[in-house]
Every structure is written in C-alpha cells, then in structure tokens.
Amino acid sequence: MSIPILVTGAGGVGKTTVSAALGVSLARQGLETLVLTVDPAKRLASALGVQHLGGEPTANPDLPTLWAAMLDADSSWDEIAKRHASPEAAARLVNNEFFRTITRHFPASQSYAAAEKMADYLESNKWDVVIVDTPPSAGGIEFFTAPTELSDLIGGRLFRWITGGSLPGRRELYNLAARPALRVVDIALGSDLLERVTMFLFDLRTTYDGLRARAKEIEKHFRRSITLVVTTAEPAPVIEASKFFQALPDVAQPPKAVIFNRVLPVAWEKAEAPDGTPRLLARNLALWAREARRQEQVRDEFAARYRTNVAQIGWQATAPTDLDALGSLIADVPALTAKGLGL
Amino acid sequence: MNQRLLIVTGKGGVGKSAVAAALSIQAARRGRRVLAIGMTEADGLAFHLGLERLRYSVTEVRPGLHAMAINRPEALDEYLRFQLGVPKLTRIGPIARAFDALASAAPGIRETVTIGKVLNEARSNNWDLVVADAPPSGQIGSHLRAPRTISELVGTGKIREQVRWMHDHMADPARTGLIVVTLAEELPAVETAEMLEWLDAEELIDVAAVISNRILEPLGASVPVGTTGAVQEAAALHAGIYREQQRWLKTLPVDVQLPFLFGVTGPAEVASRLADVLEER
Numbered sequence: 001m002s003i004p005i006l007v008t009g010a011g012g013v014g015k016t017t018v019s020a021a022l023g024v025s026l027a028r029q030g031l032e033t034l035v036l037t038v039d040p041a042k043r044l045a046s047a048l049g050v051q052h053l054g055g056e057p058t059a060n061p062d063l064p065t066l067w068a069a070m071l072d073a074d075s076s077w078d079e080i081a082k083r084h085a086s087p088e089a090a091a092r093l094v095n096n097e098f099f100r101t102i103t104r105h106f107p108a109s110q111s112y113a114a115a116e117k118m119a120d121y122l123e124s125n126k127w128d129v130v131i132v133d134t135p136p137s138a139g140g141i142e143f144f145t146a147p148t149e150l151s152d153l154i155g156g157r158l159f160r161w162i163t164g165g166s167l168p169g170r171r172e173l174y175n176l177a178a179r180p181a182l183r184v185v186d187i188a189l190g191s192d193l194l195e196r197v198t199m200f201l202f203d204l205r206t207t208y209d210g211l212r213a214r215a216k217e218i219e220k221h222f223r224r225s226i227t228l229v230v231t232t233a234e235p236a237p238v239i240e241a242s243k244f245f246q247a248l249p250d251v252a253q254p255p256k257a258v259i260f261n262r263v264l265p266v267a268w269e270k271a272e273a274p275d276g277t278p279r280l281l282a283r284n285l286a287l288w289a290r291e292a293r294r295q296e297q298v299r300d301e302f303a304a305r306y307r308t309n310v311a312q313i314g315w316q317a318t319a320p321t322d323l324d325a326l327g328s329l330i331a332d333v334p335a336l337t338a339k340g341l342g343l
Numbered sequence: 344m345n346q347r348l349l350i351v352t353g354k355g356g357v358g359k360s361a362v363a364a365a366l367s368i369q370a371a372r373r374g375r376r377v378l379a380i381g382m383t384e385a386d387g388l389a390f391h392l393g394l395e396r397l398r399y400s401v402t403e404v405r406p407g408l409h410a411m412a413i414n415r416p417e418a419l420d421e422y423l424r425f426q427l428g429v430p431k432l433t434r435i436g437p438i439a440r441a442f443d444a445l446a447s448a449a450p451g452i453r454e455t456v457t458i459g460k461v462l463n464e465a466r467s468n469n470w471d472l473v474v475a476d477a478p479p480s481g482q483i484g485s486h487l488r489a490p491r492t493i494s495e496l497v498g499t500g501k502i503r504e505q506v507r508w509m510h511d512h513m514a515d516p517a518r519t520g521l522i523v524v525t526l527a528e529e530l531p532a533v534e535t536a537e538m539l540e541w542l543d544a545e546e547l548i549d550v551a552a553v554i555s556n557r558i559l560e561p562l563g564a565s566v567p568v569g570t571t572g573a574v575q576e577a578a579a580l581h582a583g584i585y586r587e588q589q590r591w592l593k594t595l596p597v598d599v600q601l602p603f604l605f606g607v608t609g610p611a612e613v614a615s616r617l618a619d620v621l622e623e624r
Contacts, residue, residue: 011479012356012526041529098448104485136355136479153447162444185442188427189449190500197448235610236361239390264577271573273566280563281578287605288577294606317583319529 002034002122003129003343004221006252008143009230010240011136014261016040017319017329018230019133020048020068022336024327027066029338031128034067034121038114038135043321045070057121062323067127069117071135076113077103084210089203098200108146110135115147119218129343141244144222144251147215155208159201222252226341230259233295238302245306256342257309257335260299264315268292309335344551346520348465348512350475352483352538353524354531358556360387361610362524362601363476365617367392371408372622375471379404380461381412382486388412388476393611409470413457419443422456427501450485451492455506458486462512465519480523480538487513487521487547513548520551525595527555527588532595539596552598559585559603599624 007019016037023035034057035048045051048068049060057069077100081093093099103109114135121130134143142149153159162182186194227248231241241258248255269292273282303310311333320326330336349366353359360381367379381388381397389397389412392404397412404410419439423429429438446452465473477483485492490506490513497503513519521542525535535553542550562585566578592600601620607613 010356012354012531039530041533043529098450101450102448136481159444162441182441185438185445188423188442188500188502189445189452190497190503193449193497193500194445197445200448201444235607235613236358236387236390237356239610264580265573268573268577271577273574274570277566278564280560281566282563284560284562284581285574285577288581289573291605294608315580317580318587 002125002127004118004122004225005129005131005341006134006143006222006225006227007131007230008134008141008227008244008248008255009259010237013230013232013237014313015230016044016133017326018228018259018261018313019131020044021313021320021326021329022228023048023066023068023131024063024323025330025336026129026131026338026343027060027063028327030065031338031343032065032067032126034069034127034130035133036069036071036114036118036121036130037133038071038110040070040133041319043319047320047322047326057126060323066323069121071110071114071117073103073110073113074100076117077109080113080116080211081207084207084214085203086206089206092203093200093207096200096203098197099204102200102204108137108142108149111137111143111146112150115143115218116214119214119221122221141247141251144248147211147218151208151212151215154204154211159205162198162201219251225252226343227252227255228257228259228336229255230261232262233260233298238298241302242305245308255306255308257311257340258302258306259311259313259333259336260295261313262315263299263312264288264292264295266292266296269296309340311335344520344522346516346518346549346551347471348461348473348475348519349522349551350461350477350483350487350519350548351522351524352477352480354481354526354534355479357524357526357531358601358613359479359524360385360476361391361613361617362522362554362556363388363474364391364614365621366522367408367410367472367474368614368618369621370472370474371405372618374407376469377408377472377474378464378470379408379410380464380473380475381410382457382461382475382477387610390610391614393614413460415443415453415456418456418460422459426459426505449496451489451496452502454486454489455493455502455509458489458513459505459509462509462519466512480534483538484541487542488545491547510547514546516549519548521548522551523553525553525555525597526557527591527595529591532591535595553596554599554601555592555595555597556601557603558588558592558600561585 007015009015019035023033027033050068050070057067060066078094082090118132229241229244231237268289271289273285299310313329334340351363367377371377386396392410397410399414399417401409401411420435461475490510493506525531562581604616
C-alpha cells in the first residue's frame with residue numbers, strides 16, 4: 001500500500017514548500033508521488049501543476065511521476081456526508097443551512113477532511129507515497145486527533161441527549177421545549193431555531209457508524225506513516241516543533257527528522273566585513289553572522305534534546321517557482337532522500 | 344490606535360500574538376491599565392508574555408499588565424448566567440452542554456460568546472486598554488460578523504437583544520479598532536489584501552492599523568566588487584529579501600513596519616523588543 005508522509009509544523013514555516021520540494025525530489029528518484037496540499041501560494045501551485053481547489057490529483061506535465069491535489073474542505077465535507085449517511089439524509093444534510101456551520105465550526109474540520117482524502121488516496125494504491133501538507137492547526141496535533149474527536153462529537157452523549165436518545169434515523173417529533181434544560185436554550189435562541197437545529201442533528205447522527213469505522217482506518221494509516229516536523233529557528237515555531245516531537249509518538253510515529261527551514265550557512269558565523277565597509281552595511285553583515293550562530297545553537301539544542309536527524313534547507317530570498325528550484329531545495333539533504341526516509 | 348479595544352488578527356505565522364503582546368506591554372509601560380486576552384486555544388499570547396499558559400481568571404503579569412485566555416466552557420457559563428439571565432440555582436451543566444451543541448450548528452452563537460466576553464471587558468471600567476489576540480484571518484470574519492449573523496438568523500429569543508450593543512460597540516471607531524498583522528511576503532500579503540477588501544465591504548469594524556512585521560532595513564551599500572564567500576552571500580540574501588519585501592509592501596496600505604529581529608532567543612524577548620520599537624515611535 002502507498003506510504004503516507006505527513007509533514008507537520010507551525011504555521012508560516014514553509015510546510016507547503018517543503019512538502020512540494022520533497023514531492024519533486026522523490027518523484028525524480030522514480031517514486032510515484034502524490035502531494036496533497038491545502039493552500040499553496042499561486043506560484044507554488046502552478047509549479048506543481050495544479051490550478052484549482054478540490055480537483056482530482058493531476059500529474060505534472062514536466063515530471064509525470066509527480067502528482068498533486070489541492071484540498072477543498074467544503075466539497076470534501078459534501079462527499080463525507082454522502083458516504084456516511086443514507087442517500088435521503090445525505091441530500092438533506094448537504095443542503096442544510098447548518099451543515100456548513102457545523103463542519104466549519106468543528107475545530108479540526110479542515111484536518112478531518114484532509115485525513116479522509118489522504119486515506120482515500122492511500123487505499124487507491126495508485127502512488128508509492130502520498131505526502132500530506134497537514135492543515136494549519138490551533139497549535140498541536142489536531143490533524144491526528146480529528147477523526148476520533150469528530151466521531152466522538154457526533155456519536156457522543158450530547159447529541160444523543162439533545163435529539164432525545166432515539167435511534168439514529170428516527171425522526172420523532174416531540175415537545176422539545178418541555179425539557180427543562182432545553183427550555184432555557186429555547187428562551188435564548190427562540191423555539192424555531194431550536195427545532196431546526198435539532199432536526200438537523202437527527203440527520204447528522206445517522207453518519208456516526210460510518211464515521212467511527214472510518215476514523216479507525218485513518219488512525220491505522222497514521223500509525224504506519226512517516227512523520228516530519230518543519231520549523232524555522234524563530235522562537236515560537238521551535239516551541240511548536242517541540243510539541244510535535246512530544247506528541248507524535250503517541251498518535252503516529254516518532255518524527256523521522258526535524259527540518260529547519262530558512263537556514264543560514266554556518267560559514268557566515270565568521271563572516272567579517274572588509275575594512276572600509278560602510279557602517280550600515282557592516283552592521284547588517286554582523287547581524288547575519290550573529291543570526292547564523294544563534295540558528296546553529298537552536299538546531300544543536302533541538303537535536304540533542306530529541307536525538308533526531310536535523311535536515312536543513314537554506315534561506316531563499318524568493319520563494320521557489322519551478323520544479324528545478326523546488327527540487328534543489330532538498331537535493332543535498334541526505335535525511336530526505338528515498339533512502340534516508342527508509343522508502 | 345487610540346481605541347480602548349484593539350482586536351489583533353493576521354495569517355498564522357506572521358507574529359500576531361507577538362504583536363498583541365507587544366502592544367499590551369508597551370501600553371502598560373506607559374502606565375495604562377491593560378488586559379490582554381487570548382481568544383483561541385493556542386498558547387502564543389502566553390509564551391510572548393513569558394508565561395506557560397493563561398487561565399480564564401485574570402492574572403497580573405507585571406504591574407499594570409493583566410492577561411487571560413477565553414476558555415469556552417467557562418465563557419459560556421458566564422454568558423448564560425449574566426447575559427441570558429439563567430437563574431443562580433439552576434444546575435448549569437446540562438444547559439451549557441445543550442446550548443454548546445446547538446451553538447456548534449447554528450452560525451454566530453459560539454463566536455458571540457467569545458467576542459462577547461472581549462467586548463464586555465472592553466466596556467467595563469476595569470481597563471484603559473483591552474488587547475485581544477484574535478483567531479487568525481481565516482476565522483476572524485465569522486467572529487466579527489457574529490452579531491449580525493445572529494440578528495439575521497434568530498427571529499425571537501433573548502440572544503437577539505444581546506447582539507445589538509455588541510454590534511454597535513464593535514462598529515464604533517472611537518471605541519474599537521482592528522489591527523491586521525502581516526508579512527511582506529506573497530501568501531500573507533495576498534490574504535491581507537483580501538481581508539481588507541472584505542472588511543471594507545462589511546463595515547463591521549474600523550481597521551486601526553495594518554502592521555507589517557519582520558521588515559529588513561536597507562542593506563546600506565553594496566559590497567565592494569570582488570568580495571566573495573560569506574560576506575557576499577549574506578549581502579545578496581539581505582538585498583534579495585529586502586527587494587521582495589518592498590515589492591509586497593507596495594501592495595498593502597501598511598501603517599506600521601516592525602523590524603526583523605536578529606538574535607532573539609525566546610518569544611518573551613520578541614514581544615519585549617517589539618514593545619521597545621513601538622515605544623520609540
């Protein structure tokens with residue numbers, strides 16, 4: 001079966017670029033590779049050969065072993081409803097005024113949609129590896145916990161209690177406002193809204209069995225995945241990266257490597273401006289030397305604390321916009337070759 | 344930025360929490376009584392204030408600077424009791440759970456509880472300034488729009504009466520301002536431009552400032568011809584980033600530029616150095 005490679009890390013560190021670069025590199029090593037991404041910059045999307053959201057994976061015209069697809073959470077949720085609810089309930093759900101809200105409100109909505117898509121593509125066996133650029137989270141590992149959290153929410157006591165404990169699918173009208181706890185909600189929201197929402201929850205609950213079974217399958221994919229953590233040497237992303245190192249072994253696999261992005265060469269630490277260099281220029285050069293030293297220290301501390309491989313990607317002034325530029329980002333990084341990843 | 348409530352948003356990773364913390368620190372240094380509120384589950388604001396995490400109850404971080412984080416169950420409990428008037432003797436548990444479940448389906452209700460807490464603190468007389476570290480730009484829209492969404496959705500019901508003052512307080516430029524933090528890079532700049540357009544059309548809140556973070560100074564001079572190695576490379580990277588940043592800065596109505604910070608070792612240092620920069624302005 002295809003091998004999942006899950007690329008995690010804080011927002012803004014270059015996860016999408018790293019996922020794309022890894023895709024190019026593995027595809028060039030002859031592996032059929034799919035990159036599943038969330039919200040790439042326009043220039044990056046066109047480098048990968050994908051133009052619009054939600055489409056089926058497409059092969060890159062210049063590198064046929066490289067495939068890419070962009071996730072559209074809303075349309076993925078329509079598919080999820082159709083898959084897990086009866087046809088009638090699914091039709092009511094996707095047209096329901098509350099369906100969009102609940103899918104967007106569920107904190108890990110985009111994560112769940114991405115995880116389901118990932119599982120579909122893995123099971124189709126069309127690719128050797130499926131690289132997932134994991135969606136941004138509110139800090140932490142929500143991509144990995146989303147499937148269970150979602151099925152717990154829908155199948156949980158709460159929804160059962162509100163909908164009156166009847167079996168899923170049984171739409172039984174009863175006097176909602178007669179129940180004391182709901183009476184207060186009724187005063188707050190008005191009976192009309194309360195009734196509409198409750199009817200909606202009836203339909204939603206019918207998806208529970210399907211969702212729960214799917215969540216278990218998705219978890220199995222997580223457990224056999226290769227995980228990578230991307231960070232920069234900035235303080236806040238490094239804290240996020242530590243959290244991934246602490247949490248990933250419990251929900252997936254210990255990370256294969258930490259990938260430091262925007263790395264300055266170690267040689268810069270000794271860079272001295274020649275005599276006669278104008279003051280501002282000399283000061284700027286000294287700052288970069290100091291920053292290079294600090295970065296190396298951050299990497300060394302991280303490697304020592306988590307006993308992990310450190311992969312480095314150099315700082316680029318402009319984002320890579322074509323396959324060659326993407327591929328060369330990680331061409332020299334042994335930990336990220338097919339062999340380094342154990343593929 | 345003279346409003347008593349500043350709501351800080353921006354794309355993930357641009358330094359939104361750092362800027363929210365810096366604004367709070369700088370105001371407190373000037374002797375104002377400040378409350379910083381984390382509106383999401385992420386701990387970014389806590390780190391930048393030098394803490395492990397924040398609680399729902401207000402803690403004093405340093406003289407004049409207070410902080411809290413909105414935790415939904417507690418905010419909901421408070422909302423049901425004080426805004427909707429659920430009697431004291433009622434067991435709040437089942438009501439809160441039912442309300443929360445229904446609120447997860449009906450648009451605007453959860454957001455009203457969160458933004459309502461922020462607005463409530465802002466209109467209390469406890470603070471000279473309230474700074475909210477808000478959800479990222481992808482989710483801020485539903486929060487800012489929550490009062491309007493509810494007045495459209497809920498025909499009757501007590502919550503409808505509640506949202507009127509929230510809407511007015513937020514829309515009043517004398518009292519409330521939105522701070523949009525961005526970077527001069529493609530993705531954040533494009534997302535910021537889209538958000539500003541949306542805000543302009545919706546007329547929900549005044550944009551008090553667009554702040555572009557991590558901006559480099561000009562290199563100063565080009566390196567002498569014939570320079571090679573690290574010096575030449577560092578100068579080339581600096582000049583390249585500077586050029587790219589200037590290009591994206593032109594696409595945005597930026598009010599404040601904050602510098603790229605070299606050599607910072609922790610989030611608290613980032614916030615305090617940004618506060619120094621704000622102080623000098």
